[in-house]
Amino acid sequence: MFGTVLLHSGTASAAVATISRSVDVKAAARDVWSLIGPFCAIKDWLPPVGQCIEDGKAPSTRILVTKDGKAAFVETQVARNEAEYSYSYKFLTSPLPVSNYTATIKVTAKANGASTITWERLLYARARAGEGRERSVARRL
Numbered sequence: 001m002f003g004t005v006l007l008h009s010g011t012a013s014a015a016v017a018t019i020s021r022s023v024d025v026k027a028a029a030r031d032v033w034s035l036i037g038p039f040c041a042i043k044d045w046l047p048p049v050g051q052c053i054e055d056g057k058a059p060s061t062r063i064l065v066t067k068d069g070k071a072a073f074v075e076t077q078v079a080r081n082e083a084e085y086s087y088s089y090k091f092l093t094s095p096l097p098v099s100n101y102t103a104t105i106k107v108t109a110k111a112n113g114a115s116t117i118t119w120e121r122l123l124y125a126r127a128r129a130g131e132g133r134e135r136s137v138a139r140r141l
Helices: 029-036 039-045 133-140
Strands: 002-008 014-025 049-054 061-066 072-081 086-093 098-109 115-126
Touching (some): 029 098, 039 049, 039 061
Antiparallel strands (some): 002 014, 072 086, 086 098
């Protein structure tokens, strides 16, 4: 797995960050999608998530609760493409010092029955008082 973090100049109180992580797996894209594609499946592969509650509406909204129960995130799905094995979502509320957080999870088929999982996020990170934006963002990622 590899990750990329790009920071861009922003306003005095926020910096734009693009975060992308990808991993190649030895499994067909449709099989991988069947495991990670359901909106609440994130609880099965993202270690800090202990519980996911989905509202069952369209577009779907989920509440992610950390395993220690100390934090909750409310996210809504903004796009879904079953044929391309992808979905996008955004934060509605989050305990993190970010705004305009959007993310896309996608599975891409490769040769020999393998696939690549990509999780790309775009956000505006707010620095803590007395801490530079870049340091504040990097420390949390």
